[in-house]
Amino acid sequence: MLKDITLGQFFPGKSFLHKIDPRTKIISALLYIVAVFLCDSIMSFIILLVATLILIAMSGVPIKIIVKGLKPLIFILAFTTIYNVFFYKGDTPPLVHWKFITIYAEGLVFAVIMALRIICLLAGSSVLMTYTTSPIMLTDGIERLLSPLNKIKAPVHEFAMMMSIALRFIPTLVEETDKIMSAQKARGADFNSGGLIKRARALIPVLVPLFISAFRRASDLAVAMECRCYRGGSGRTRMTKTRFGARDAFLFIAILLLGTAIVLSNIYSYYFPIWLT
Amino acid sequence: MSVPFIKVEDLIFTYDDEDSIDKHYVLKNLSLEIEKGSFVCVLGHNGSGKSTFAKLLNMILSPDEGKIYIDGFDITNPDITEDDLFEIRRKVGMVFQNPDNQLVATIVEEDVAFGPENLGVEPSEIRRRVDSALETVGMSEYATHAPHRLSGGQKQRVAIAGIIAMQPECIIFDESTAMLDPQGRAEVMNTIAKLNSEQGITVIHITHNMDEAVKADRVVVINEGEIFLDGTPKEVFSNVEKLRRAGLDVPQVTELFYDLSHHGVDLPSDILCEEEGAEILSAWLKK
Numbered sequence: 178m179l180k181d182i183t184l185g186q187f188f189p190g191k192s193f194l195h196k197i198d199p200r201t202k203i204i205s206a207l208l209y210i211v212a213v214f215l216c217d218s219i220m221s222f223i224i225l226l227v228a229t230l231i232l233i234a235m236s237g238v239p240i241k242i243i244v245k246g247l248k249p250l251i252f253i254l255a256f257t258t259i260y261n262v263f264f265y266k267g268d269t270p271p272l273v274h275w276k277f278i279t280i281y282a283e284g285l286v287f288a289v290i291m292a293l294r295i296i297c298l299l300a301g302s303s304v305l306m307t308y309t310t311s312p313i314m315l316t317d318g319i320e321r322l323l324s325p326l327n328k329i330k331a332p333v334h335e336f337a338m339m340m341s342i343a344l345r346f347i348p349t350l351v352e353e354t355d356k357i358m359s360a361q362k363a364r365g366a367d368f369n370s371g372g373l374i375k376r377a378r379a380l381i382p383v384l385v386p387l388f389i390s391a392f393r394r395a396s397d398l399a400v401a402m403e404c405r406c407y408r409g410g411s412g413r414t415r416m417t418k419t420r421f422g423a424r425d426a427f428l429f430i431a432i433l434l435l436g437t438a439i440v441l442s443n444i445y446s447y448y449f450p451i452w453l454t
Numbered sequence: 455m456s457v458p459f460i461k462v463e464d465l466i467f468t469y470d471d472e473d474s475i476d477k478h479y480v481l482k483n484l485s486l487e488i489e490k491g492s493f494v495c496v497l498g499h500n501g502s503g504k505s506t507f508a509k510l511l512n513m514i515l516s517p518d519e520g521k522i523y524i525d526g527f528d529i530t531n532p533d534i535t536e537d538d539l540f541e542i543r544r545k546v547g548m549v550f551q552n553p554d555n556q557l558v559a560t561i562v563e564e565d566v567a568f569g570p571e572n573l574g575v576e577p578s579e580i581r582r583r584v585d586s587a588l589e590t591v592g593m594s595e596y597a598t599h600a601p602h603r604l605s606g607g608q609k610q611r612v613a614i615a616g617i618i619a620m621q622p623e624c625i626i627f628d629e630s631t632a633m634l635d636p637q638g639r640a641e642v643m644n645t646i647a648k649l650n651s652e653q654g655i656t657v658i659h660i661t662h663n664m665d666e667a668v669k670a671d672r673v674v675v676i677n678e679g680e681i682f683l684d685g686t687p688k689e690v691f692s693n694v695e696k697l698r699r700a701g702l703d704v705p706q707v708t709e710l711f712y713d714l715s716h717h718g719v720d721l722p723s724d725i726l727c728e729e730e731g732a733e734i735l736s737a738w739l740k741k
Contacts, residue, residue: 187561313559313560348600407568414575414580416577416580
């Protein structure tokens with residue numbers, strides 16, 4: 178069960194978004210997140226929703242997988258929705274007024290807006306980055322984006338390499354934790370009863386061997402990397418050469434247009450029928 | 455005769471023993487020559503120095519004394535440069551025991567690309583090498599998979615592909631089959647044999663599994679830091695008594711035939727292959 182965690186949730190494919198330079202995708206994702214927070218009117222939300230659906234279509238990632246990826250959000254979504262429905266105080270007469278429960282129309286609208294905002298935020302940014310970019314490409318993109326920092330002697334390449342190795346080893350170490358816990362359970366360890374302190378203490382015999390093995394793995398990996406002629410970032414080439422092309426310009430302009438459309442729809446929202454504001 | 459690809463002269467490797475003042479000798483006066491394109495199996499039980507020997511060959515460890523020549527180049531030379539070392543490690547690739555601890559990337563093909571990327575190969579050429587390396591080890595269909603979802607044998611084949619992509623002349627397998635199940639073992643052994651026979655890569659396979667040694671051209675047994683036996687598998691495994699005294703086994707078929715012939719049964723004692731053994735036995739039983 179622990180083995181099934183998907184990290185970075187990369188979905189291999191050859192779609193439009195897959196082929197875009199990771200740098201473009203990282204910047205676009207940041208712009209997209211800003212755009213999501215700029216949304217203020219119903220019209221702007223309609224624009225955002227359409228744009229997000231187009232992004233998903235361009236990524237070639239099945240909706241099913243994206244919905245599955247949203248599952249961890251259920252509690253946050255449920256909490257914000259309930260909170261907004263029941264506690265939002267509107268100016269119009271309430272829709273329902275029964276004992277202590279008061280529900281306003283604005284509350285309902287606001288709840289939907291918040292939920293949409295959260296869903297779009299996650300779906301859009303993960304489609305732009307994690308679903309369509311392998312972790313290595315992603316760290317590669319970060320490395321290249323941060324490369325100006327090399328001038329002030331910041332170890333950008335080392336940082337990116339550390340990140341990708343960490344990503345690579347998380348599933349391995351999770352699996353190992355599982356194994357050690359089973360081994361300790363077989364010898365009578367009890368992880369599931371007692372108070373917080375007792376449980377935390379029960380984890381010590383798991384963490385110690387895990388640490389030792391992690392260090393052993395690190396030293397093995399260092400030797401293996403040296404054997405494969407690794408000597409840091411200088412003189413290295415990359416298999417997938419990334420270059421800004423027409424695709425990148427297209428995505429960039431599209432995201433900028435999205436932002437502009439959202440800002441404009443906020444400013445001119447009074448031009449739209451009243452129920453759209 | 456041509457220059458041997460690997461030539462080792464009077465190799466001594468020691469480490470400080472915590473319990474005594476004397477140094478602990480891992481290798482004492484080891485000398486060996488390995489021809490280009492050969493398939494050599496190095497046998498020995500734990501602590502015999504066989505793994506140390508492997509790590510000396512591409513300068514992960516450096517010897518206390520002695521010389522190591524790779525393709526005529528002295529790698530124990532104290533003036534060796536970083537670039538020389540780089541070239542040695544490209545020529546002599548190494549596959550380790552634990553497949554998990556030698557994969558760097560989260561996608562199979564990106565891991566295979568790691569070596570050539572370090573060498574500074576052109577991107578289009580890296581692509582070509584990665585594809586052909588994965589093809590060679592039969593892992594093409596897993597190119598975009600995550601390594602942690604593969605079986606042990608598959609991971610090890612990916613690790614091998616990562617080395618092949620660097621186009622080495624020699625690959626050392628440092629107990630690369632020790633952590634695998636029988637099926638993974640067979641997959642890896644077939645890949646190794648294929649690399650040797652089809653691509654002419656010199657193979658040094660370090661193992662303590664006697665049955666794997668049968669497939670090699672030559673078997674070198676290391677015991678207590680010295681060469682104990684050296685020859686073709688047939689020659690080496692005919693020394694059943696000597697091997698047993700050194701705490702080593704012989705392949706099971708060989709052992710069976712050796713014991714049978716020692717108990718007065720009229721059968722040859724140097725059988726290495728199970729199929730061959732089965733045929734001889736059934737013929738003998740029909741008599």
